Amino acid sequence: MSKKLILRDDEMPTSWYNVVPDIPNGLRPPLDPATLQPIAPEKLAAIFPMGLLEQEMSPERNIPIPEEVLEVYKIWRPSPLVRATKLEQALGTRAKIFYKNESVSPVGSHKPNSAVAQAFYNKREGIKRLATETGAGQWGSALAMATCMFGLKCKVYMVRVSYNQKPYRKSIMQTYGAEIVASPSAYTNYGRSVLERNPDSNGSLGIAISEALEDAVTSESTNYALGSVLNHVILHQTIVGQEAKKQMEIAGEYPDVVIGCCGGGSNYAGLAAPFVPDRLEGGKVRFVGVEPASCPTMTAGKLAYDSGDTAGMTPLLYMHTLGHDFMPPGIHAGGLRYHGMAPIVSALIRENIIEPINVHQMECFEAAVLFARTEGIIPAPETSHAIRAAIIEATRDLNEPKTILFNFSGHGLVDMAAYDSYFAGELHNYSLPREEIAESLSHLPKVE
């Protein structure tokens, strides 16, 4: 079999797959934080276009991808599915390891799959400007790219610690014409209130979301865009799993286990969702979602209603959460430092379909360097979590002929400072005191 499996443009899926109607026992609805009742779609229409809201709530399994979105996807999609033969050899395993290479997008990650769709629907409904937040910078870069391709303005609230540590991410967004500010910022009431209490605040994703939301609600012709967690974001990412499934089919392969790293859940659910129906029909495919031990949302959090942001402005989502004021340690995988998890992923964990695991920072960097030196591509720190899990699966029994598929969600070329710290011996593992989690979980909104 060949090293790589590739589809032609005309073999690319032309619809997204909506896993929601297939989830046993379904999803619980988002709640209005004011009334604790299911939120009225009109309320969400203040920040999202109808095209996306319909997707968020849709009972349809297949939703056509608009021609304009396909046209942009085709700049880099379909993406390659590659067999990690040299990694297999280095591990001495009989397992076959495949990775779906989402790092070939213009900004180096899977994020544009949703950014392009979100920009399109907002543009179609006459919106002129989007506000968003970004942590490590992957989502902000993707939305900056997507908005400029559809002629929208874009404002990105970037978590201050990343804003200071990752000047190149900022430059990438500026090249696409976006406006970037460090969050907490003086541009919003919420940002000012945080700065008043703590002028040196490093910021957090939760704070940046609050700021972007306030911007969207208070600015003219401006909507809000989120890079993960929500159903419509995962919907857009299912292009990944649908392609991968087709590619494996062509190669005569089928995964025993499907792996991905989980921050908000979109890259992993995007790869995994299209395989879920097979499992429901009695297939043996396993699903392993990987998170950092320092931010163990799925493995040590609680399945409950919680806010997506720090200020409590978002609808309450029924999800695995560490509490919306949880402050994770400053690990380099910034994209995995989020207190919540997508309701879709959370429900699949509840139904024992996804097995969540957590891994430590050091073993992930070790896996990342091994991958770079065998397969040639330097992984993003987030992606290294998926690689570590793939290695765990491949080496549990070296003689088991197993087929492993993971999402190579992004490259690390813009995150090299993380590798510098690793090689300089400056990194270590974090063991998170259980009391800290218990404390932030005690602040969950009281629902029922």
Place this chain on the structure above:
Amino acid sequence: MSKKLILRDDEMPTSWYNVVPDIPNGLRPPLDPATLQPIAPEKLAAIFPMGLLEQEMSPERNIPIPEEVLEVYKIWRPSPLVRATKLEQALGTRAKIFYKNESVSPVGSHKPNSAVAQAFYNKREGIKRLATETGAGQWGSALAMATCMFGLKCKVYMVRVSYNQKPYRKSIMQTYGAEIVASPSAYTNYGRSVLERNPDSNGSLGIAISEALEDAVTSESTNYALGSVLNHVILHQTIVGQEAKKQMEIAGEYPDVVIGCCGGGSNYAGLAAPFVPDRLEGGKVRFVGVEPASCPTMTAGKLAYDSGDTAGMTPLLYMHTLGHDFMPPGIHAGGLRYHGMAPIVSALIRENIIEPINVHQMECFEAAVLFARTEGIIPAPETSHAIRAAIIEATRDLNEPKTILFNFSGHGLVDMAAYDSYFAGELHNYSLPREEIAESLSHLPKVE
């Protein structure tokens, strides 16, 4: 027609195309700098493996690509051919603009096409270590990747100004396990002699080549590797043009003009060479090679025998040159700051097959930003020269239905400091005094 044209793994070319036997009036042989006579292959065998020397001198048109090299190529190859529809729309041109996207390689440029082959042949002949130089860092990154995949050690002499300005490039090479030092360094006699004269030397590609050569000659089981200029490097890069030709054929297209930026000449010749036989058989395809106005090797240099390095250690090559001690201004397109040009490209200019042009830094950045904001990919500063030339061709007569093909040789994600300087208004054009070129040309070796 689709946005993108892609080949399957099994449609990838399995041999490289050697343009040398097809060049009218041929190439003049490299000379021994000591005797000024054609150099004996044995002398070159001290720094290159026989596999590459045979390619350097080969009269064969087609040279099979070893299976082991194809296997690594397939991590990212075949690369996409994309139609720049949104750029066309922004320009308001009837021209069709296609770009071959070589930025999808693990290090973001075309350089691994040769690095992988060079690592393979050295490994096959028992060499344990390679020494090389790098300017902007693209070649060093590529060779670091390739050597670690074949289990070789790698030492990179990186031009000091880039070493200081581009810490991420250094980190990339370190992640692949290479050893990197700033050149001029204290590790070689030549480096020490430069530092003695000028302890603050910023270095240059010519100096770094001298250092790497000295390392290769004086160290055990060590060969030298060059990332451009030589025939075998261009040979390896012809995978690019062969794929592009096949892709255009499938799309029912054929280029009226083939464009690329020229530093040492390998990315451009790699794309262009496979189209040269068509021109020789009476085809109308034009070839435009683009260089920076600040380092106008092809447009203001001389076709003559000259050294490839500053110390005069390399064989003398018959090429367009600005003189081996020419010091180009510090433009951001570091990969185009070289005094010489590949003998193959030089001969094709001599035969009026390639039309050389030069463009200024500011118009290139303007083109790069337009490309990023329409096509979504941020170009490397070097690549922006090809884009600028494509725009010139597409806008000369907006109503002319013309088909343009250029090599998108690399992305700029690791070069964002250049964009920062551009947006901050810190960049300007350079007009190079003719006397400066005349001065360095007066130091050419006296041959015949």
